[in-house]
Amino acid sequence: MMQKNTETTRRKADHLEIVCTNNVRSKLTTGFEDVYLVPRTLSEVSYDSIDISSEFLGRTLRAPLMISSMTGGTEEAGVINRTLALAAQHYGLAISLGSQKAMIEHPELARTYQIRRYAPDALIIGNIGIDYLVSSDFSINKLSHALKVAGVDAVYIHLNMVQELAQVEGCRDFTAAYSKIALMCEKIGVPVIAKEVGHGMDPITSKKLEDCGVAAIDIAGLGGTSWAYVESYRGSEIGETFRDWGIPTCLSLMLLADRTSLPVISSGGIENGIDITKSLVLGAKLAGIARLFLAKAVDGEDALSKQIENIISEIRCTMALIGVSSIADIHEVPYVVTGKTREMIDLLAKKY
Numbered sequence: 546m547m548q549k550n551t552e553t554t555r556r557k558a559d560h561l562e563i564v565c566t567n568n569v570r571s572k573l574t575t576g577f578e579d580v581y582l583v584p585r586t587l588s589e590v591s592y593d594s595i596d597i598s599s600e601f602l603g604r605t606l607r608a609p610l611m612i613s614s615m616t617g618g619t620e621e622a623g624v625i626n627r628t629l630a631l632a633a634q635h636y637g638l639a640i641s642l643g644s645q646k647a648m649i650e651h652p653e654l655a656r657t658y659q660i661r662r663y664a665p666d667a668l669i670i671g672n673i674g675i676d677y678l679v680s681s682d683f684s685i686n687k688l689s690h691a692l693k694v695a696g697v698d699a700v701y702i703h704l705n706m707v708q709e710l711a712q713v714e715g716c717r718d719f720t721a722a723y724s725k726i727a728l729m730c731e732k733i734g735v736p737v738i739a740k741e742v743g744h745g746m747d748p749i750t751s752k753k754l755e756d757c758g759v760a761a762i763d764i765a766g767l768g769g770t771s772w773a774y775v776e777s778y779r780g781s782e783i784g785e786t787f788r789d790w791g792i793p794t795c796l797s798l799m800l801l802a803d804r805t806s807l808p809v810i811s812s813g814g815i816e817n818g819i820d821i822t823k824s825l826v827l828g829a830k831l832a833g834i835a836r837l838f839l840a841k842a843v844d845g846e847d848a849l850s851k852q853i854e855n856i857i858s859e860i861r862c863t864m865a866l867i868g869v870s871s872i873a874d875i876h877e878v879p880y881v882v883t884g885k886t887r888e889m890i891d892l893l894a895k896k897y
């Protein structure tokens with residue numbers, strides 16, 4: 546297939562290359578180091594019978610894990626999506642696509658997003674950005690068609706204001722964003738999940754999104770890939786300044802878990818099973834990982850499999866070490882929150 550070199554596909558190709566070849570993490574951490582799960586020195590748990598299956602959007606996942614939204618629209622992206630999808634199918638994980646704007650603009654790029662053939666049983670989540678919804682190009686019919694062609698079960702709307710504002714060619718006008726999200730929730734025909742992309746979700750936004758009718762919230766907090774900073778590699782003169790802007794993942798999760806009845810996905814800077822287990826204890830339904838899985842997928846199917854197996858093993862070990870044998874019981878686990886996260890939670894309790 547001839548590569549369509551449009552602005553959208555060029556940007557997606559830039560993003561893949563920048564993330565794979567540079568340290569684009571925020572300098573601030575997720576905050577999970579402030580969460581202390583009280584250990585059980587000896588618990589009568591059998592590692593092999595620990596049940597880590599999780600329910601999400603009426604589906605059962607074999608592990609509480611999502612391959613977060615990344616890519617599509619280029620040949621290379623198509624290969625990466627295939628590798629990610631095969632892993633999602635094999636391990637029973639949820640998987641999401643990168644922004645489908647490129648395939649709306651150029652329907653011939655659809656096959657780089659069509660991962661259902663590799664993951665027939667997986668929960669697959671499509672993706673579109675708020676920049677598309679607020680643009681004059683927004684068409685609910687075109688979006689709906691793109692989701693059908695990709696064979697998805699739900700769709701993410703990504704709210705990446707920091708990235709757009711840092712991006713040289715980014716969106717500057719978010720007027721009417723919520724009414725467009727409400728329209729999408731009403732008309733699109735699959736559950737809509739709202740996510741950030743690495744700068745975190747606040748409780749006021751989350752409440753407004755709930756009122757719009759979203760089915761779940763993915764925090765995508767600060768502590769991992771910083772999308773403002775990624776844009777500094779593409780010529781943004783302000784991207785570096787905003788590298789650490791936002792809400793660390795752990796803080797964002799704690800703020801939302803107490804204030805919303807929607808299922809919450811913990812993501813942004815998550816790289817191991819201890820942080821995933823901490824997320825579940827704090828109230829998340831599952832956790833998402835982007836950059837780490839991308840790095841392994843680029844190295845091939847075996848590298849990605851090894852990484853996923855390690856993470857699953859880390860979740861099981863952590864659960865054994867806190868004395869729980871199913872995710873349903875995880876909320877009983879005693880924990881303590883210390884440090885900066887504790888301080889911020891206490892200060893912010895009075896603001897929201």
Ligand SMILES: Cc1cc2nc3c(=O)[nH]c(=O)nc-3n(C[C@H](O)[C@H](O)[C@H](O)COP(=O)(O)O)c2cc1C
Pocket residue numbers: 560561564613614615616642643644672701702703740741742743765768769770812813814815833834835836837839
């Ligand atoms: C190469 C790459 C491309 C991404 N593209 C998208 C995208 O199209 N849509 C989206 O919602 N998020 C996108 N993201 C953001 C991730 O889904 C995730 O929210 C963010 O990177 C934070 O997670 P991490 O710290 O595990 O990387 C992308 C991430 C990566 C690494």
